[in-house]
Amino acid sequence: MSRFRLAVRIVPRKGLLDPQGKAVSDALHTLGFDGVESVHVGRYIIIETAAPDALAAGESAKDMCRKLLANPVTEDFEVESAVQA
Amino acid sequence: MKFGIVTFPGSNCDYDAYHAVTDILGEQAVYLWHKDHDLQNVDVVVLPGGFSYGDYLRAGAIARFSPIMQEVAAHARAGGPVLGVCNGFQILCEAHLLPGALMRNATLQFVSAPVRIRVENADTLFTNLYRQGELLKLPIAHGDGRYFADGAVLDALEAEGRVIFRYADAGGNISADANPNGSVRNIAGIISEQGNVLGMMPHPERACSPLLGSVDGVRLLESILSRVAA
Numbered sequence A: 001m002s003r004f005r006l007a008v009r010i011v012p013r014k015g016l017l018d019p020q021g022k023a024v025s026d027a028l029h030t031l032g033f034d035g036v037e038s039v040h041v042g043r044y045i046i047i048e049t050a051a052p053d054a055l056a057a058g059e060s061a062k063d064m065c066r067k068l069l070a071n072p073v074t075e076d077f078e079v080e081s082a083v084q085a
Numbered sequence B: 001m002k003f004g005i006v007t008f009p010g011s012n013c014d015y016d017a018y019h020a021v022t023d024i025l026g027e028q029a030v031y032l033w034h035k036d037h038d039l040q041n042v043d044v045v046v047l048p049g050g051f052s053y054g055d056y057l058r059a060g061a062i063a064r065f066s067p068i069m070q071e072v073a074a075h076a077r078a079g080g081p082v083l084g085v086c087n088g089f090q091i092l093c094e095a096h097l098l099p100g101a102l103m104r105n106a107t108l109q110f111v112s113a114p115v116r117i118r119v120e121n122a123d124t125l126f127t128n129l130y131r132q133g134e135l136l137k138l139p140i141a142h143g144d145g146r147y148f149a150d151g152a153v154l155d156a157l158e159a160e161g162r163v164i165f166r167y168a169d170a171g172g173n174i175s176a177d178a179n180p181n182g183s184v185r186n187i188a189g190i191i192s193e194q195g196n197v198l199g200m201m202p203h204p205e206r207a208c209s210p211l212l213g214s215v216d217g218v219r220l221l222e223s224i225l226s227r228v229a230a
Helices: A019-030 A054-069 B014-024 B067-077 B087-094 B151-159 B218-229
Strands: A002-012 A043-051 A075-084 B002-007 B028-033 B044-047 B082-085 B101-103 B111-119 B135-142 B146-148 B163-167 B187-191 B197-200
Touching: A002 A054, A043 A054, A054 A075, B002 B014, B014 B028, B014 B218, B044 B067, B044 B087, B067 B082, B082 B087, B087 B101, B087 B197, B111 B187, B146 B187, B151 B187
Parallel strands: B002 B028, B002 B044, B044 B082, B082 B197
Antiparallel strands: A002 A043, A002 A075, B101 B146, B111 B135, B111 B163, B163 B187, B187 B197
């Protein structure tokens, strides 16, 4: 077993009303960032875990997302990386 | 009849529920600690409002893994009544005892105010003492109350008469203006397929006395009594 550092990105499901993203987008426009077309606010979760290899670490992160870290009704997730810690 | 009121770390409406059951209804109530595995032979389980586990991750996401929730799920599967109010509704959705999810209010603001809801189905375990279409005045107090589910789920809920409360205006109209949080189709409360699990954002337990501005919540609790005792 080795130690791995996992990074998981959780974002609102595409097409769903995202009032938080909209509020940030409006604030950016107020600051003069006129080119901003859309903003979505999600969560970034960093996990350190023991696993036999990077593949297994990544699979276990997906399992964590399905069971707890993301709500499939409203959120999408992506395991960004599993690097040896 | 014996009610069990679950207390999670961060629950804050457990005493309101206890007061409504014991002092208003005159029934028995016990608190069930979230770490317990024993429902103490209660007939009805109440998941009260609050901010269990500080709403960390998502409202209700961590509470659903509390030990007592295994017992609550078994009670629900066996047809036992479960009433989830506010945070309790969020927990029931996270626990997959009800479909859909509660998201951040569309306005992003916490809303604490009396609202009107319309009884959409008066033939349920929880609404049989109301009239079909009756308007109730109940308080809400939440920041994450925007009910959402996919279109197919919503159509099934409606077809099965499982949307039992909707936000309405004083004239009983279901309008965007009467929707305090942006819930899809103005949904304020839904029941499970078997009809024994109710999740709702408004607080019936806080509308049980003229002193509190409304007594419209009493008949919801009495409805359970009338069906379960019958």
